[in-house]
Amino acid sequence: MLNLPKDFLEKMSSLLKEDYDLFIKSYKSPKVQGIRINTLKIDIENFLNINPFHLESIPWVDEGFFFEEKDKPGKHPYHDAGLYYIQEPSAMTVGTVLNPKPGEKILDLCAAPGGKSTHIASRLQGKGILVSNEIIPSRAKILSQNIERMGIKNCIVTNESPENLSKIFKGYFHKILVDAPCSGEGMFRKNPEAIKEWNLKNVSFCADRQLNILNSAAEMLMPEGILVYSTCTFSPEENEGVIDKFLKKNKNFEIQRVNTYKYFDNGKPQWINSTNENLKNTIRLWPHKLKGEGHYIAILKKRDDNIYTTRKAKKIKPLKLKNNLKDFYDFCNNFLTKTPEGNYFLFGEHLYISPLEITDFTKLKVLRPGWHLGTFKKNRFEPSHALALSLKSTEVKNTIPFKSSSEEIYLYLKGESLKINAKKGWSLVLIDGYSIGWSKISNNTLKNHYPKGLRWNV
Ligand SMILES: C[S@@+](CC[C@H](N)C(=O)[O-])C[C@H]1O[C@@H](n2cnc3c(N)ncnc32)[C@H](O)[C@@H]1O
Numbered sequence: 398m399l400n401l402p403k404d405f406l407e408k409m410s411s412l413l414k415e416d417y418d419l420f421i422k423s424y425k426s427p428k429v430q431g432i433r434i435n436t437l438k439i440d441i442e443n444f445l446n447i448n449p450f451h452l453e454s455i456p457w458v459d460e461g462f463f464f465e466e467k468d469k470p471g472k473h474p475y476h477d478a479g480l481y482y483i484q485e486p487s488a489m490t491v492g493t494v495l496n497p498k499p500g501e502k503i504l505d506l507c508a509a510p511g512g513k514s515t516h517i518a519s520r521l522q523g524k525g526i527l528v529s530n531e532i533i534p535s536r537a538k539i540l541s542q543n544i545e546r547m548g549i550k551n552c553i554v555t556n557e558s559p560e561n562l563s564k565i566f567k568g569y570f571h572k573i574l575v576d577a578p579c580s581g582e583g584m585f586r587k588n589p590e591a592i593k594e595w596n597l598k599n600v601s602f603c604a605d606r607q608l609n610i611l612n613s614a615a616e617m618l619m620p621e622g623i624l625v626y627s628t629c630t631f632s633p634e635e636n637e638g639v640i641d642k643f644l645k646k647n648k649n650f651e652i653q654r655v656n657t658y659k660y661f662d663n664g665k666p667q668w669i670n671s672t673n674e675n676l677k678n679t680i681r682l683w684p685h686k687l688k689g690e691g692h693y694i695a696i697l698k699k700r701d702d703n704i705y706t707t708r709k710a711k712k713i714k715p716l717k718l719k720n721n722l723k724d725f726y727d728f729c730n731n732f733l734t735k736t737p738e739g740n741y742f743l744f745g746e747h748l749y750i751s752p753l754e755i756t757d758f759t760k761l762k763v764l765r766p767g768w769h770l771g772t773f774k775k776n777r778f779e780p781s782h783a784l785a786l787s788l789k790s791t792e793v794k795n796t797i798p799f800k801s802s803s804e805e806i807y808l809y810l811k812g813e814s815l816k817i818n819a820k821k822g823w824s825l826v827l828i829d830g831y832s833i834g835w836s837k838i839s840n841n842t843l844k845n846h847y848p849k850g851l852r853w854n855v
Pocket residue numbers: 488506507508509510511512513514531532533536558559576577578579606610
């Protein structure tokens with residue numbers, strides 16, 4: 398049994414009353430774990446046909462499945478191929494509640510390590526724009542790697558404060574997710590480290606910070622836009638309390654009912670002595686009521702009051718470096734069945750396609766300005782790992798198909814060269830038909846282009 402703080406236990410006992418014993422009992426059961434199928438790469442039925450794990454459907458998320466501890470999906474090559482994302486089952490609810498639709502412009506304001514962003518991207522199905530932002534640089538890097546691993550093309554990764562972002566993107570987004578930094582009470586079972594950082598002072602610090610983040614988010618939403626707020630904590634101050642304060646200041650927002658599922662609980666206005674009965678239309682997920690950890694989710698809708706207009710942004714500039722593009726076109730003609738098209742954008746020697754119609758990145762810290770296609774080297778173009786992971790086998794001329802049961806796939810992931818009888822040039826390595834990385838063939842040898850930092854060393 399975890400060593401939970403006394404103040405926390407007293408507070409939960411006074412809030413939960415007769416449910417308290419059940420709640421405490423939930424800390425004796427093991428944490429629940431899930432994978433979410435990346436439908437950008439594989440549909441659910443096809444995944445279930447090749448599934449090597451012991452999976453059970455998560456009833457409230459179409460793409461979600463519980464797995465068993467012994468499965469270790471993080472250590473299977475399918476993970477490296479981006480066929481799924483390991484995500485806590487309650488956390489998967491947030492992407493479902495946001496309900497992204499292809500073509501929408503969506504901001505994930507507190508995005509690292511990327512669970513919800515990768516869910517949003519899979520629902521966008523490559524259409525629309527996702528801006529994934531993370532304020533902490535090291536975490537933003539991990540976010541960017543996860544966006545790459547999942548083969549996402551239409552995402553920009555930024556490393557900014559919500560306040561700075563709001564200066565650039567006024568009234569720009571259809572939907573914004575604020576998955577706020579919180580006191581993490583709902584994750585004590587999954588991440589016991591969070592227990593050490595918990596105290597009542599921190600709860601109130603988190604609540605103030607959450608309100609500031611929400612206020613910045615509100616400015617970036619277009620009229621009729623949807624703002625989803627979520628936390629992984631139980632504390633009413635950080636949940637109903639933050640929403641109540643936000644609504645008092647932002648009169649042009651209203652709560653929208655979250656579709657409930659039989660194991661979800663409703664928000665508790667009585668816990669913050671609020672008269673706003675609409676807070677009951679927000680939801681709480683409890684570890685003693687479902688197979689998942691603690692979460693809180695609210696949907697806020699912005700009324701059309703015409704006070705915000707989309708900022709006039711600079712349009713994408715066409716590329717001037719025609720010679721350099723020739724190497725890219727040569728690569729596409731030789732090795733792809735179709736040239737990727739869109740707003741080409743050069744970031745140093747790196748070629749991207751930006752999903753944004755604006756390029757005013759000068760005032761923003763941008764880690765990934767869009768779909769990374771590759772790098773211009775001397776007299777040649779080298780395709781990127783991001784391009785490999787986003788391509789389907791039918792989109793390239795040459796493939797090296799390995800089975801997940803083969804020895805070769807493990808040798809490839811370890812970065813080894815292999816003797817192989819295949820056509821000269823760039824070839825996409827596949828695992829059971831799904832892209833996992835590049836190789837270059839010459840003299841019947843596969844030169845390994847799996848990124849050095851990702852190679853397996855076991
Ligand atoms: C709950 S986590 C996000 C988890 C993520 N949405 C996911 O599903 O993988 C909250 C994130 O907010 C970031 N954060 C911390 N302070 C912040 C601030 N002042 N403004 C915005 N984000 C902040 C944290 O670094 C953290 O990565």
